[in-house]
Amino acid sequence: xxxxxxxxxxxxxxxxxxxxxxxxxxxxxxxxxxxxxxxxxxxxxxxxxxxxx
Numbered sequence: 001x002x003x004x005x006x007x008x009x010x011x012x013x014x015x016x017x018x019x020x021x022x023x024x025x026x027x028x029x030x031x032x033x034x035x036x037x038x039x040x041x042x043x044x045x046x047x048x049x050x051x052x053x
Contacts, residue, residue, distance in 0.1 A: 012045035 009017065014025040015036055028036060 011039060012043045015040050016045040
C-alpha cells in the first residue's frame, strides 16, 4: 500500500525507505536532503521488533 501511495508511512519509515531505495514517499517528497538528515537524527526509525524490547 505504501509503494502504491495509498497509505503514507510514518516519516521515520519514509526516510528509511528513501535511504534504502532512493524513492521519496509523498510524506517527505517536499523535503531537502538537509531537512531529511535533521529529521533522521530527531526521529530515527526503529523496526517493530526492536521497538517492543
